[in-house]
Amino acid sequence: MDYQFKEIEQKWQKFWADHQTFKAESNSEKPKYYVLDMFPYPSGAGLHVGHPLGYIASDIFSRYKRLKGFNVLHPMGYDSFGLPAEQYAIQTGQHPAITTEANIATYRRQLDQIGFSFDWSREVRTSEPSYYKWTQWIFMQLFNSWYNIENDRAEDITTLIEKFNASGTADVKAVCDEDVKSFLPSDWATFTDEEKQIELLKYRLTYLRESTVNWCPALGTVLANDEVKDGFSERGGFPVEQKKMMQWSMRITAYADRLLQGLDTIDWPEPVKEMQRNWIGKSVGASVKFKIETSDSGLRTSDYIEVFTTRVDTIFGVSYLVLAPEHEWVAELTTPEQKQAVEDYIALTKKKSELDRMADTKTVSGAFTGTYVINPVSGERVQLWIADYVLAGYGTGAVMGVPSGDQRDWLFATHFNLPIVQILDAQKDIDVQADPTKEGKYINSGFINGMEYKEAVAFLNNWLEERGAGKAKVNFRQRDAIFGRQRYWGEPIPVYFKDGLPYLVQEEELPLLLPEIDKYLPTETGEPPLARAENWLPKDGGHYELSTMPGWAGSSWYWYRYMDANNNNEFASKEAIDYWQAVDLYIGGSEHATGHLLYSRFWNKFLKDLGYTKEEEPFKKLINQGMIQGRSNFVYRVNDENGKPTNTYVSAGLRKEYKTSALHVDVNIVENDTLDLAKFKAWREEYANAEFILEGGKYICGVEVEKMSKSKFNVVNPDDLIERYGADTLRMYEMFLGPLEQSKPWNTNGIEGVFKFLRKFWRLFHNEEWVFHVNDVVPTKAELKALHKIIKKVQDDIERFSFNTSVSSFMIAVNELTDLKCKNRQILEDMVIILSPYAPHICEELWQLLGNDAGTLSYAAYPTFKPEYLVEDEFAYPVSINGKMKMNLNLSLTLAQPEVESILLADEHFQKFLDGKAPKKIIFVKGKIINVVV
């Protein structure tokens, strides 16, 4: 029979499902291997051809690892809480759970068609109560924990209470809010329960705090920093404004250093690590206090202004101090004479939008407050300014200006005529621009004159600390993550409020179910949708928290749930966690670099601190698959002289001769950029009577690379391709397209080549009449060579995730075996095994035809590479003259340079190239090349 992909694929997909072929056991004699895909949000649009790219790669890897004798965990699930289902609910009244369920069914059908070897018995859905029960449980652990800096890990809150009881705050080194109280054990004892709770909340790893949040009125919710782009929401592009709100936060900053250090231990793409490093933004420096000079009018808020600097060594070069315009002391520190100027300036900065402020980094602006501060090291008075280049949200919102060493300070000083003092003898041309060098010895720098950088920093930090004027300090850009959304379709936060204080619900009450509501909108009074729930009340009185968890909650621990997905007593059993440990290979998009991947590492470290898990890092190796862009096709409608559209469409090559408008055309009625005219006429009514100006008898469409989207008619659906070519062809073609990590436009041109390859492979096992036919003769040397070449090649390729090159190699191998007329069972059976990770259906069928038990292919043994079959005794040496390849010379590989030289010089053909000239030197590299220098 000819290659009947449809029957074959259906047969084996059913077989795998019926026999649970890929069910993984959480114990085995075999070594374990955990392959994870980033689970999808099940959107209403279904899968397009770009989505499965990473899944195919991970599936090939999983199948390969099984053949290599590993016990492989390769699960799949759905990140099923999210905004689109809720937006749809708002519009239609349809419960998001129903929409989600339907979308998941579509996803599942599409995924099944591609023949993935997922263990579906471990499927998770973040929106299922059986799953989010444990997301809530982890939240409760965070609430019940604090970060002990001494032990550098999270601990149960009871250890903090013990410390308070024993010695008050004296011994406590914690990551906590800034406004914590200092108290003695005797004070603690006198606190009311309420006071104690208020104080403890300042230490908990998830805590409430009034924070300025990114409020998006259009979405009716708060967004995380990474969900906001240039003042607009990443999803939907709605304006975002700043608003103060009581919010749940996660103390991720406690883990900043460990998150940074961990990056050095994991095999991730360098750009993702770099993005996380930048996001965390660690800077080592010092905080320094500048005393405020009390003016005659008695202005004074505090004794000091504290600045953060990474160049404390330049402190003698300070010629002014700057506060952010939003700094809370600005009004109090402004003298009456400067009041007008300062207020005008603040008004000006307020008018500037985020965008203006970013675009315009060149213009220098600022205003003098009239106040002076005292440089702690030199005792010098310097002016206190405000300027919008200082950000209120970073460091202390105050900066010391050192014009000789910092270009931005230099511009500021030059513009406002402030002094520029050289502080290092190695600084050059500081009258033209700043020189940030750390070289040389200090000058004009008081007691550090003559010192070098390292010495000066250490000395100054000490000096400042002894006098209480400053100290060494590490600053992070990263801030605590806000953990609440004013939305319906998310995990309820397992907290209730009584007398204004938050309390956890009892563990037995979990899961705290999402209540039914009549409308999925905020209430008229602006409360979140959950406020609409009737009779949704905690049994101790009070009311439940009305926010739900953000999108990243459910995905921050899901890889553990897969280890033991159906466990009702724990998020995963200790045995399962001990066995599977961490994800060995994680494949997904780089868009999650600073979101999901950072939060997951945070929760992972937390769970480890509490002893529930073992691994400091959850994802050992990460691969980012490239984005598949759309490739749009266009037709060109001819316009008449008045620019009015006609009914005529001109082929792309001829369009310059006419006035035309380019119109998107459905890529599914275009093949190799040639338009199917009949389908085009049938596509839309307005084209029914279209006329065409053809080139070479064809209508050629224009091409452009854009995002894949419905409105551009460039969405290619895997279902259509599977219908036409089968899943095995789709799988191989997606890999054949190019390197996995590279982004590229989808182009169906070329899929025929892969389909032809599979037919050719099928034909190897059949005779002219398409009857299955193999023989049992002893394989020839040439056949063995072709086989072992591909065994080695594919193995090497898979290990380095170069799937595109192995597809080519398969083609070469099958071409070779076809030329050799190979019908040898031994050879072909090994071919079936090595191709099976890529094209599992056809291989299962052939495996069975070869007489093996159905379905045993998935756990067959990968053939062993034997280098002796590749050993050659002759090699066609390329002979080049002055590096230019001229001819090939067949020589025995046993020959050494002297013999080779004499044979070469005796060669007539070679002599022709020499053209009478004498060779100066002959380079001979055994098995590689002969190069003659003339």
Add this chain to the structure above:
RNA sequence: GCUCAGAUGGUGGAACUGGUAGACACGCAGGACUUAAAAUCCUGUGCCCUCAACAGGCGUGCGGGUUCGAUUCCCGCUCUGAGUACCA
């Protein structure tokens, strides 16, 4: 601005440690089969010069360098894509 990735035929791409650039596939051209088309098969296909060539020249973004030899290493530049942005 900074960081990272990349630039190879008409197209997707290959060349893994400095050793025959363009594998494999698409497309295109020619041929076989067919009444014809589709499908299938065969042949050719980097560019230029040439009737043609197992003749010559050019050729991996551009300009230099190291080397017997560079797509690969080094220096400088251009362009494209991604991320990030007054971070003190």
